[in-house]
Amino acid sequence: MAQVTLRKVVKAYEGDVQAVKGIDLDIADHEFVVLVGPSGCGKSTTLRMIAGLEEITSGEIAIGGEVVNDVPPRDRDIAMVFQNYALYPHMSVFDNMAFGLKLRHFDKAEIKRRVDEAARILDIVPLLARKPKALSGGQRQRVAMGRAIVRNPKVFLFDEPLSNLDAKLRVQMRTEIKKVHQTVRTTTIYVTHDQVEAMTLADRVVVMNHGVIEQVGPPQELYHCPATRFVAGFIGSPGMNFIPARLENGAGALRLHLPGDIVLPVPADRTGRYGAHAGRPVLLGLRPEHLTESRNTDRPNVAPFPATPEVVEPMGMETLVHFRIDGAEICGRIDPAVPAEPGRPLPMAADLNHMHLIETESGRVL
Amino acid sequence: MSATTAGAAPAPRRSGSLARERRWALIGAYVALAVFVVFFMLPPFHMLITSLKGSAEIADQTGNPWMVRSPTLENYRDLLTAGNYLTFFWNSVMVTACVVVISMVVSTLAAFALARMRFWGSQTLATGVFLTYLVPETLLFIPLFQIVGSLGLINNVWAMVLIYPTLTVPFCTWIMIGYFASIPKELDEAALIDGASHLQMLWKIFIPVALPGILAAMIFAFTVSWAAFIYPMAYLVSTDQMVLTVGIVSDLIRADTFQWGKIMAGALMAALPPLLVYAFLMDYYIAGLTAGATKG
Numbered sequence: 061m062a063q064v065t066l067r068k069v070v071k072a073y074e075g076d077v078q079a080v081k082g083i084d085l086d087i088a089d090h091e092f093v094v095l096v097g098p099s100g101c102g103k104s105t106t107l108r109m110i111a112g113l114e115e116i117t118s119g120e121i122a123i124g125g126e127v128v129n130d131v132p133p134r135d136r137d138i139a140m141v142f143q144n145y146a147l148y149p150h151m152s153v154f155d156n157m158a159f160g161l162k163l164r165h166f167d168k169a170e171i172k173r174r175v176d177e178a179a180r181i182l183d184i185v186p187l188l189a190r191k192p193k194a195l196s197g198g199q200r201q202r203v204a205m206g207r208a209i210v211r212n213p214k215v216f217l218f219d220e221p222l223s224n225l226d227a228k229l230r231v232q233m234r235t236e237i238k239k240v241h242q243t244v245r246t247t248t249i250y251v252t253h254d255q256v257e258a259m260t261l262a263d264r265v266v267v268m269n270h271g272v273i274e275q276v277g278p279p280q281e282l283y284h285c286p287a288t289r290f291v292a293g294f295i296g297s298p299g300m301n302f303i304p305a306r307l308e309n310g311a312g313a314l315r316l317h318l319p320g321d322i323v324l325p326v327p328a329d330r331t332g333r334y335g336a337h338a339g340r341p342v343l344l345g346l347r348p349e350h351l352t353e354s355r356n357t358d359r360p361n362v363a364p365f366p367a368t369p370e371v372v373e374p375m376g377m378e379t380l381v382h383f384r385i386d387g388a389e390i391c392g393r394i395d396p397a398v399p400a401e402p403g404r405p406l407p408m409a410a411d412l413n414h415m416h417l418i419e420t421e422s423g424r425v426l
Numbered sequence: 427m428s429a430t431t432a433g434a435a436p437a438p439r440r441s442g443s444l445a446r447e448r449r450w451a452l453i454g455a456y457v458a459l460a461v462f463v464v465f466f467m468l469p470p471f472h473m474l475i476t477s478l479k480g481s482a483e484i485a486d487q488t489g490n491p492w493m494v495r496s497p498t499l500e501n502y503r504d505l506l507t508a509g510n511y512l513t514f515f516w517n518s519v520m521v522t523a524c525v526v527v528i529s530m531v532v533s534t535l536a537a538f539a540l541a542r543m544r545f546w547g548s549q550t551l552a553t554g555v556f557l558t559y560l561v562p563e564t565l566l567f568i569p570l571f572q573i574v575g576s577l578g579l580i581n582n583v584w585a586m587v588l589i590y591p592t593l594t595v596p597f598c599t600w601i602m603i604g605y606f607a608s609i610p611k612e613l614d615e616a617a618l619i620d621g622a623s624h625l626q627m628l629w630k631i632f633i634p635v636a637l638p639g640i641l642a643a644m645i646f647a648f649t650v651s652w653a654a655f656i657y658p659m660a661y662l663v664s665t666d667q668m669v670l671t672v673g674i675v676s677d678l679i680r681a682d683t684f685q686w687g688k689i690m691a692g693a694l695m696a697a698l699p700p701l702l703v704y705a706f707l708m709d710y711y712i713a714g715l716t717a718g719a720t721k722g
Contacts, residue, residue: 113615134621146612150634159630160620207620 062124062214062247063089064110069119071105071271079105081271082119092241092248096258097268097294103251104219106268110249111217112136124214134163139208140217143224145200147192147207153179154188157206171210178209181243182236198229202236209244216241218250222257234260255295259283267291284414289423292345292416298380300416301351301390302343307417309338316344318365319386327361327412334417334426345416345425348380351392353400354407367392367408372400381406470694477501477691484686501691510665511692514673517583518652518696521669524587525651529594530644536595537602538628542614552603559596566592567660574661581663589661590651598643605639606632641707648703652696670696 064087071080080102087093095103108114110121112133121128128136139160147156154175161171179185182202192200201221208216218237222230238261241248252258258265259279267274267282267290275287279295286292292300305316307326314326314334324344326334354364367390373380379396382389383406392408400406417426471492476484478497489495505511539545540552570589571580579585609632617627633640658672665677674692678685 111615111619113618133615133618134623138619140616140619142612142616144610144612146610146616148613148616148631148635150637159617163621163626207616211620 063087063091064215064247064249065120065122066106066110067120067122069106069109069121070117071102071109071114072117078271080109083268083271083273085266085273085276087247087249089247090245092238092250092261092263093266094250094252094258094262094264095266095268096252096255097274098253101268102271103253103266103268107217107219107249107251110215111138111140137214138217139211139213139215140219141201141204141208141221143220145192145204145224147200147203149192152189152191153184153195153203153206156192156203157210160207160211174210174212175206178206181209181240182206197225198233201225201233205237205240209240212244212246214247216246216248218248220252221250222252222254230257237261256297259295265295267294269294286345286416286425288425289343289345289418292418292425296347298348298391300345300347301388302345302418303385303388303390304420305342305344307334307338307340307342309335314338316342318344319388322365322385324363324365324410324412325361327415330415337417337419337426341420342426343418343420345418346410346412347414348391348393350411350414351390352409352411353392353394353398354409355395359411361412362409363412364407364409366405368405369400369402372402381408383408470697473690473694476686477688477694479687481685481687501687502695505688505692505695510668510673510677511695513666514668514670514677515696517668517673518670519699521583521586521590522648522651525590525594526644526647528587528591529598529647530640532591533595533598533602533643534628534633534640536599537606538624538632540599541603541606542632543624552600555596556600559593559600563593563656567656570657571660580661581667583662583667583669585661586651586654586658586669589657590654593654594647594650598647601643601646602636602639605636605642609635645703645707649700652700 064085066083066085068082068084069080070078070082072078083102083106085093095106097103105114109116110123112128112131116129123136123138148159151159157175157178158171161174166174175188176185179188182205184199184202184206187195187199187203192203195203201224204221221237222233225233234257237250241261250257250261259282262279264276265279265282266276269290275282275291277285282291282295286295286300289302293302303318305318308315308317313328314331316324316326318324367381367383367385369381369383371382373382374396377396378393379398379400381392381394381400383392384390394400394406398406418424419426475492475494478494478499478501480496480498480500483489483495536555540548540555570592574580574585574589577585577588579588613631613635614627617631622630653671654669655671658669662668662672665673668676670692674689674696678689678692
């Protein structure tokens, strides 16, 4: 097991297209780190550079303190689980899992012991004699994980391993992956475009966009204290609402002027933080759970405002309402017991204790 | 009510018309296949009939040529006990076995390199390999005569082992490039991470997974080598060096005397090995071994 360090790592392709633009990242021993971001953000390229499947253009990658820039994949002591499983179709499940150990000349008894143990952890003991074509998607993914586990490598690399599974199986396998990590404690780097996977699995989430790291932090930190508009919008489902606003200073208090003549008071404890931006256009960021039906408005910093839902989505435990504030599409979460109908005015309330203000030009959260 | 019923258009019987269409399609397929089978099976049937006739019966113009009056295995017995037929057969087996082995080794390695080990010019090289196959042997045999002559291999059956791969290797390589390219890239990446060298990857992953393609290439190399005619005709002179294709026509046709019975028996026996090869390898050839490699 080992820590992984990336220093100013760049990956450029022909024509000077940079997929990864000089990223720095420190991953601690035993840590479960998830690289998340939209397609083309450079997350898979970063993982493949750590695996040694892509050469790095410049910078330095170290695994366990040893720089591995020029070390071939087989000597990096890593194991990788691929999106499409990449099982050897002509080999049984046992042989698939044993392949790496056989190539490393482990003795037969040790190979059997390790394969049996991994099969037990992953609950695939009855499948050991089968060929991959006789397995379901979820079983194939377990075998792919088993192939990684038996090697007992320094680092596990997962490249969108759940993307090919259906929604229900994905949730189940997500839990399995977390359990496996809690059992074996191997340093894990996991790539996904699904922020729910990132939030549920990671000790720390690395949000990437356009080849750079936008923010690194524990899931809750990213959710509650995003550093940029991109992170604020990417993490959370449904995403954060962004409403164009102007910050005004009047009578010693800051106020947000929203389109449609809605004026919201800025909490007093944020005055110092936002004061310098008075008079400037900003984006107000509010998560749907902080835009609810009008209740508890006597609580400090909860401001009522009028809304007329255009779409109502009952989810069971909550109801999502979609409305507009001067063209901006807004989503709120209301109690399912509250009657809400499209087109009928519904008094809403914004909990400004959880507001974010975003600088319009830089996209930086203030 | 009744007026409404009478006025309504009858509902189209879609399932009935589909079944009728399917029946006609099947009848059409059977008729076409029957014509095809009759057309292509008539010559071998005529060969079989003729091979079972004695010389006198073949020469007799009065009888029905599609019937045997007094069947005999004399032609087969003569070929297998006297003359040079067994020498030709053995030469063909030896040359074909060597050519298949050489072709498979060279083209598997070449295809693996061209399909998987991206290097500068690999695409152009792959196209170049195929282009060499497009030059017909009828153009090549004259310049090749010079080369074979300079090597001192004229009238030497081993010259065929040297020459036939020029026909088989480009095409086999091309077939296998296609098969190797269809193997998911993640499979070799998984093998690389598992600790395989490129040769181990080829031997333990690519060859077993691409077996249908390799067998297709092997069948092609076998057929080309077994049936080659122009090169042995041009370069082999003495009977002890000849292969079946030229041996039969040189040994069994003397001036204007055609030993039709033996020629047909010899040709039929010569067709047996390809038949056996096809019969045994077809199942493997058709089997899709890549099923289950990735999400399916």
